[in-house]
Amino acid sequence: MPTFSAKKFLPSANDRTIGAIYRRNLSKHPFILFGLPFIGTIVAGSFFLTPATALRYEKHDRKIKQLTQDEAMGLGKNRRKVDLNEEYYKLAAKDIDNWEQKRVERLKGEHDGRL
Numbered sequence: 001m002p003t004f005s006a007k008k009f010l011p012s013a014n015d016r017t018i019g020a021i022y023r024r025n026l027s028k029h030p031f032i033l034f035g036l037p038f039i040g041t042i043v044a045g046s047f048f049l050t051p052a053t054a055l056r057y058e059k060h061d062r063k064i065k066q067l068t069q070d071e072a073m074g075l076g077k078n079r080r081k082v083d084l085n086e087e088y089y090k091l092a093a094k095d096i097d098n099w100e101q102k103r104v105e106r107l108k109g110e111h112d113g114r115l
Contacts, residue, residue, distance in 0.1 A: 106112045
């Protein structure tokens with residue numbers, strides 16, 4: 001005869017509580033009682049956080065795209081038309097073989113990169 005019985009002891013007062021029923025059924029149906037609520041929480045959180053994220057990006061876009069009316073009206077004016085042939089001939093007319101390397105002036109106290 002074994003020392004301990006295989007049957008678990010559960011007090012009768014504890015049998016009808018929600019926690020005892022959940023614990024007892026969790027071993028029988030782990031996905032339904034644990035996995036499904038977990039996945040449901042993740043999916044619901046995604047749906048609830050989507051509008052908050054959209055508001056964040058919309059606010060950022062509004063801040064970046066703010067222009068005064070004068071700036072908006074002046075964007076299209078005073079532009080010259082670009083012609084590819086004209087630009088090509090301008091570049092072709094330049095002498096690109098004769099050039100001289102010049103060092104960029106450094107700020108005071110900035111390392112100039114010379115050894």
